[in-house]
Amino acid sequence: MADFFETGEFHSRRYRYGNAMLCQEFHEELEQFRSGLEGSGLAEGSIDILIRGTRSFLEFLEKEGICSISGIHHSHLNSYIMEAAPKNSGNISNVTWPLGKFLSHLKKQGKLPFDRVPKLPHPVCRRKKVLPCMEDAETSAILAAVDRSTTMGRRDYAIILTAAYTGMRISDIFALELPSIRWAEKEIVFVQKKTGTENVVPLSAEVGNAIAEYILDGRPKSDSRSIFLSTKAPYQPMSASGNRTRIIHKYQHAAGIERRAYDGKGFHAFRRSVGTRMLEAGIPVTTVSQTLGHGSPVSAKRYISLDVKGLMECCLDISPFATGKEGLS
Incomplete structure (x- = not known):
């Protein structure tokens, strides 16, 4: 005003x-x-x-x-x-x-008021909580809860499906532009917000159809290059608003999925699911890291903690050792 x-x-x-x-x-x-x-x-x-x-x-x-x-x-x-x-x-x-x-x-710049840069204290390494991935049943329930007969529903369905199938960060999904979708090559090309580097992920038929349905029969008429827009004028790109948590919470509630504070079941849980499923399929950590666009392969190692079957193969056989507790026998 x-x-x-x-x-x-x-x-x-x-x-x-x-x-x-x-x-x-x-x-x-x-x-x-x-x-x-x-x-x-x-x-x-x-x-x-x-x-x-x-x-x-x-x-x-x-x-x-x-x-x-x-x-x-x-x-x-x-x-x-x-x-x-x-x-x-x-x-x-x-x-x-x-x-x-x-x-x-x-x-x-020659302006430091000391002889040298002081050595600042560094925090001790703290334990990192292993957050869960999104279970397949939960993903299916969330997608089923979306009303695709509405403009908002078609948009939200395409956003959630893209997150669940590609493992892209929600900030990158919101920032996707029309040229980002290379239909002929069946791939999505984008620059990651977090790292500033370009990444390419496969465009599956399911994701491509959902995005196409929204663009053709849901997306407001706009000169914006952004794919996903708000449903009300002036039709801003989704990246300009704080809708990411509202979207996932809305459909989790509709699907009857209970949420707790800091339970890790937000949009990023889809990304953890993709990384975990790739490891469970025997794909090397380095390949998982490249696919998800990590700056370092170390970032993908957290998904190993969610691969329960793979971790069990690493367990040592304790049968030769006498145990005094029933839980260890």
């Missing part, structure tokens, strides 16, 4: 509030830091974490009455980490990593 009264035109876009204005020196230094990161080859999401973390540190300095890089002392680093730690108990590296990167940037 402010834009409308000022310019006479209405612009449909999301505004983000909350970032405090930094002093001139800190603002300029943060922009220089951002420019250096954008040419470093880091993914967009990683750059966003570094910038947000650095801004948080600079805002902390201003609260301490420091408005100059030369005024930073070691005590400020310790105080900032102690203050930010309770809010980042799950991943303290989101505090120390941006701080270390920014200090390295200052050293490169």
Whole structure:
């Protein structure tokens, strides 16, 4: 409305509030830091974490009455980490990593107020919870709960089926554009949001038919290149809205699937299912990693924990050893 009264035109876009204005020196230094990161080859999401973390540190300095890089002392680093730690108990590296990167940037610019970049504390390795994949019966029930006679239903059915068959991240599915579907080659080509690298996945008949049905008989008329659009004007790309959790929760509820907080049964469970089924079929971990577009094969190893049959083959025979408990006999 402010834009409308000022310019006479209405612009449909999301505004983000909350970032405090930094002093001139800190603002300029943060922009220089951002420019250096954008040419470093880091993914967009990683750059966003570094910038947000650095801004948080600079805002902390201003609260301490420091408005100059030369005024930073070691005590400020310790105080900032102690203050930010309770809010980042799950991943303290989101505090120390941006701080270390920014200090390295200052050293490169010759502005570091210390002799060397301090060695920041690293968190100990924490246990990673093995989240479940989506069971075949659950996937079938969710798809059956979608009302494909409606425009929204045809869109949501195509989105869920694509996730279940390809293992693509939901952010990448939402960002798919019309040229991403290569019908003749039977493949989907896209640039991953998380890694910034191109990936190609097979286009099965089921997924292709669902997407085609939505495009031909469900997708609103729009000049947008994005495949999946909202059902209400101005028909924004799905990537511009927060609908990903609403979609999966809606059809899980309709299918009678109970959800608990942090149970891992969101859209990403479909991706874990694809990785697990590939391993169960005897496909090498490296191939699974390449198919899912991981930056490193190590990322695919988590699916080994879900391959119960394969894990049983790795178990040692304990029959030669005497056991005193019934459960081990």
